[in-house]
Amino acid sequence: MKSTIPDTGVPITPPDANGRDRQEASLHGEILLRLRDYVVEGNIPAGGRVPERQLCEMLGISRTPLREALKVLAAEGLIELLPNRGARVRQLSRRDLEELFDVMAGLESLAGRLACETITDAEITAIEQLHYEMYGHYLHRDMHGYFQANQRIHESIVAAARNETLKTAYANFAGRIRRVRYSANFARKRQRWAEAMREHEAILDALRRRAGSELSDILFQHLRNKRMAAIEHLTEPQEGVQASP
Amino acid sequence: MKSTIPDTGVPITPPDANGRDRQEASLHGEILLRLRDYVVEGNIPAGGRVPERQLCEMLGISRTPLREALKVLAAEGLIELLPNRGARVRQLSRRDLEELFDVMAGLESLAGRLACETITDAEITAIEQLHYEMYGHYLHRDMHGYFQANQRIHESIVAAARNETLKTAYANFAGRIRRVRYSANFARKRQRWAEAMREHEAILDALRRRAGSELSDILFQHLRNKRMAAIEHLTEPQEGVQASP
DNA sequence: TTCCATCATTTTGCATTCATTTTTTGTCTC
DNA sequence: GAGACAAAAAATGAATGCAAAATGATGGAA
Numbered sequence: 001m002k003s004t005i006p007d008t009g010v011p012i013t014p015p016d017a018n019g020r021d022r023q024e025a026s027l028h029g030e031i032l033l034r035l036r037d038y039v040v041e042g043n044i045p046a047g048g049r050v051p052e053r054q055l056c057e058m059l060g061i062s063r064t065p066l067r068e069a070l071k072v073l074a075a076e077g078l079i080e081l082l083p084n085r086g087a088r089v090r091q092l093s094r095r096d097l098e099e100l101f102d103v104m105a106g107l108e109s110l111a112g113r114l115a116c117e118t119i120t121d122a123e124i125t126a127i128e129q130l131h132y133e134m135y136g137h138y139l140h141r142d143m144h145g146y147f148q149a150n151q152r153i154h155e156s157i158v159a160a161a162r163n164e165t166l167k168t169a170y171a172n173f174a175g176r177i178r179r180v181r182y183s184a185n186f187a188r189k190r191q192r193w194a195e196a197m198r199e200h201e202a203i204l205d206a207l208r209r210r211a212g213s214e215l216s217d218i219l220f221q222h223l224r225n226k227r228m229a230a231i232e233h234l235t236e237p238q239e240g241v242q243a244s245p
Numbered sequence: 246m247k248s249t250i251p252d253t254g255v256p257i258t259p260p261d262a263n264g265r266d267r268q269e270a271s272l273h274g275e276i277l278l279r280l281r282d283y284v285v286e287g288n289i290p291a292g293g294r295v296p297e298r299q300l301c302e303m304l305g306i307s308r309t310p311l312r313e314a315l316k317v318l319a320a321e322g323l324i325e326l327l328p329n330r331g332a333r334v335r336q337l338s339r340r341d342l343e344e345l346f347d348v349m350a351g352l353e354s355l356a357g358r359l360a361c362e363t364i365t366d367a368e369i370t371a372i373e374q375l376h377y378e379m380y381g382h383y384l385h386r387d388m389h390g391y392f393q394a395n396q397r398i399h400e401s402i403v404a405a406a407r408n409e410t411l412k413t414a415y416a417n418f419a420g421r422i423r424r425v426r427y428s429a430n431f432a433r434k435r436q437r438w439a440e441a442m443r444e445h446e447a448i449l450d451a452l453r454r455r456a457g458s459e460l461s462d463i464l465f466q467h468l469r470n471k472r473m474a475a476i477e478h479l480t481e482p483q484e485g486v487q488a489s490p
Numbered sequence: 491t492t493c494c495a496t497c498a499t500t501t502t503g504c505a506t507t508c509a510t511t512t513t514t515t516g517t518c519t520c
Numbered sequence: 521g522a523g524a525c526a527a528a529a530a531a532t533g534a535a536t537g538c539a540a541a542a543t544g545a546t547g548g549a550a
Contacts, residue, residue: 084510
């Protein structure tokens with residue numbers, strides 16, 4: 001079933017990396033997932049063309065489902081479609097990034113507010129756990145570990161909001177930034193790192209007290225600071241990440 | 246050019262109602278806009294099938310661009326695609342609506358916060374103008390006028406946030422609710438109406454003082470209350486609006 | 491009559507084909 | 521050698537065709 005895909009040594013990700021729609025039933029859905037991951041992971045340089053024919057061969061499919069997937073990715077903001085001139089990986093300007101970070105901040109801020117309404121003690125404990133883990137990474141200057149724990153904390157907050165619509169939107173925007181986010185080596189600034197830790201303390205504190213409005217403020221400000229750290233070092237024009245050679 | 250559309254008495258909207266992407270250059274883009282409006286305006290009953298062939302004739306196109314548009318609408322959450330069983334207009338459960346309203350609340354709350362950072366006196370004056378207009382409608386018990394002015398106020402706040410990404414996301418979610426929103430005849434409750442007016446006073450006040458965090462709170466609460474009013478009267482299962490006969 | 495199996499019809503998913511547009515290549519002129 | 525024009529090649533956008541799946545109808549057995 002599912003039309004024998006000849007497995008042309010496709011380098012694209014396995015069919016379930018991103019925790020999203022799961023509409024793998026159709027070929028189009030499968031292609032969509034793989035293509036999205038392919039782009040999000042930065043396999044195509046920013047602004048680079050997305051060659052239909054080549055991808056078709058790579059994926060062993062015809063152009064129809066591929067083009068459908070491209071249309072969807074364009075709607076998601078990952079690529080852009082130039083009339084009669086094909087698809088390109090969207091080049092995010094500095095302004096685009098600022099906007100994206102702000103929207104993410106708004107969504108997390110909302111997530112925190114909602115989470116306070118229904119979060120359980122167990123969930124808070126789990127987040128505390130992650131927090132201490134993150135603190136350990138901080139002490140060991142382990143950027144990568146810190147980054148991962150940090151991300152899981154934020155995801156936990158979003159999950160605690162118990163709002164699938166929010167979660168999906170959050171994942172969508174996160175995907176758009178991901179290419180850049182990894183390059184945001186803000187940890188260079190020791191001071192910012194320490195500040196972020198303090199902010200996380202405050203987040204936990206507000207969460208424990210279920211102080212929704214307050215948490216909302218703290219989260220927004222936290223993300224705003226992150227935005228500053230991530231973006232300020234970019235030179236005007238655009239995205240700071242290229243495809244690995 | 247652009248393939249003679251035989252104008253089969255298509256009831257769909259003119260090609261520029263919704264203030265969105267404007268990718269009318271391609272046939273696909275045109276179809277996308279028209280189809281989106283067609284669905285948003287409730288021309289197909291909730292949960293009803295979206296017959297490909299029929300729509301193709303109606304629009305005078307082949308199935309390929311139509312199917313591409315359907316895929317995009319599905320990604321936007323307006324319709325859903327059942328494997329091998331075609332597209333249906335998404336049936337929003339009560340829970341879906343609650344979630345959507347909350348996300349809208351979060352986005353507007355964010356918009357208010359951002360707006361406070363850069364809004365000009367002139368913009369505030371314009372919003373005040375709308376506010377008084379709305380108050381007039383309120384006094385005259387003109388539900389429709391009130392509703393429109395109200396909507397323009399909220400849109401003005403979003404515009405004042407100067408964040409295109411936010412604006413697009415906002416428009417997207419607004420589209421999903423639109424079908425239901427009109428049926429939210431919360432005005433029946435005189436008291437809620439008066440309350441909403443008071444909340445709007447508070448919104449304006451916070452805006453004048455550029456009190457971002459405060460405005461954020463007020464807006465969230467305002468939308469939360471709106472959600473209550475709009476949803477509480479729905480009987481459990483789902484959407485409360487049908488296609489007009 | 492009701493239930494279920496079988497077959498025809500419709501619909502969907504994808505591949506293929508066709509018509510344009512864009513891009514590249516090659517040649518000619520200055 | 522640089523630039524301009526023209527033709528060829530490639531890529532895109534949309535239509536059509538075909539196999540698989542689903543829907544609906546028909547008929548037979550309990």
